[in-house]
Amino acid sequence: MRYPFPVGKSDFIQGDEAIARAAILAGCRFYAGYPITPASEIFEAMALYMPLVDGVSIQMEDEIASIAAIIGASWAGAKAMTATSGPGFSLMQENIGYAIMTETPIVIVDVQRGGPSTGQPTLAAQGDIMQAIWGTHGDHSLIVLSPSTVQEAFDFTIRAFNLAEKYRTPVVLLTDAEIAHMRERVHIPNPDEIEIVNRKLPANEEEAKYPFGDIHGDGVPPMPVFGKGYRTYVTGLTHDERGRPKTVDAEVHERLIKRIIDKLECNKADIITYDAYELEDAEIAIVTTGIVSRSAVRAVKILRERGVKAGLLKLNTIWPFDFDMIEELAERVKKIYVPEMNLGQLYHLVKEGANGKAEVELISKIGGEVHTPMEIVERVVG
């Protein structure tokens, strides 16, 4: 297969461009979107590449339509993605719930900018963490990944598709304006070096009868895509294992929702990844994610030079959340600092995880700039 960009070598590209290329290498063949800063370049790259690889790229009338179209595409058998920023992400929330309820593998990229409302279109923020996790209504779960470099934007995009397919769930790639527009060297592997996961299809007619059951005991039912003669009915209403609406049966509702949540909760070890720097003997832990972790790495170095035993926990997956790991960390350190570009969103999760075992302090910054390493250092040394 021919690719419209170089593979098997490094390239100097923006985060948005990296996401588009990774999506194509991950097998994405349907993209629907609506322009918004700072995510538009993802769309523009997809518009350029998709027709060449026999995929679809289409500009919809809004973000609601964009996510609707990719869910439809997924049920027709395609790997599908959309990308947006805060305001568009808000519009997508109802259909994110629909994708969770119907167990549809899709990837949604949210390139965060300053909010609320139209806020700061060109400046970075981390204000959508709570929205990504809890934006849609009802009890639910999904996967949220958070890159901090252009290389990670590339790698995590491939991972997002693989996790979506493996667990039949929407995956949100939560990046920000800084990563979106920054140029960095990215290694783009040869397609045959990339591990690709494809959704489980029904092995036979019998399996296809239970598109929302747990026939393999792993919580993830095979997905009978449309047009194969299985005659599957998919609804956002509470449904039984066969997909039949059962809207007033408490037991059916509980069984369905618990399975949807458990299929991710029980596989946390597979889904959650993080990077730890200098944490073994640390007395001070910095827990952060995304772009801020880059300043935090530097801050840890400076702190160590000054004799402070500091370490960093950089979260690559921010949902599902490993509360236990944070508690273990809290038991080992004196204090945890959470620098983030909002008024405290990751902070709430970390504090809950720490469970009172260590003091947790927020280092917040809003307005569009990433924390400088010294801003973090100064807060730690007081």
Added chain:
Amino acid sequence: MYLKPAYEIREKYLRKDMLPTIFCPGCGIGSALQYTLRAIDDLGLNQDEIVWVSGIGCSSRVPGFVNFDGLHTTHGRALAFATGIKLTNPDLKIIAFMGDGDAAAIGGNHFIHAIRRNLDVTVILINNFTYGMTGGQVAPTALKGLKGTTAPYGQFENPFDIADLAVSAGANYVARWSVFNYLQGINSIKKALQKEGFSLVEFLSPCPISFGRRNRMKTSPELLRWYQKITVPLAKAKKMPPEELEGKIVIGEFADRDRPGLVREYEAYKKRAKKMMGWEE
């Protein structure tokens, strides 16, 4: 046209384990469904190559009762979901079953844009002048003066003429009937299903429970008599002065043209892209 007995259609196409339907006695949705199934049957279309999509509302429950692949989506968004299905697998024929509120209020934007793109889909639109499922609020199709729970003193806004809107937006095929015009209805659906691009068959459909009751037409026959009063066949309407057409609804076939559909346009676009990039001659 030879009409098969209804039970044969029922046996062949309905999901027995989903019956009975949720529809009230006297509701017109069942009739529109029957016409659609008859049209499919008459054309001999392959059941495994048709996907039904819908939004939310009484009419949108239809895909649950028929034994086809079906996607029952969010309120108003059926055509946006359909865009993804169709462009991913152009071999699938898509039937969208929608309500008037679903298509013209919350889904109004998707509706006109799907038509503008000439998305290859057949829309069967149930126009009952009301929001049936939520209990009789006014719909954007409600004629002035009609009552709904959210306009208890009679609708004061102007209604949409959905068929007219579809013609203007560029649909390839547009027809409107009441559910009592069964032969015209079936024939129109047959034509619609054979069309490339966007086709729409709108049905004025009795909702005695949520709508009729509030407008002094408690039964289906009363609604039928009212439809007879307010509907005017297209040929006759053409000769009537505008004043006389005030408050009337024209029925008939409004558009029948053959502009290329979205699937064909996108195929050509892909070819153009490859040519422009020098990938293909």
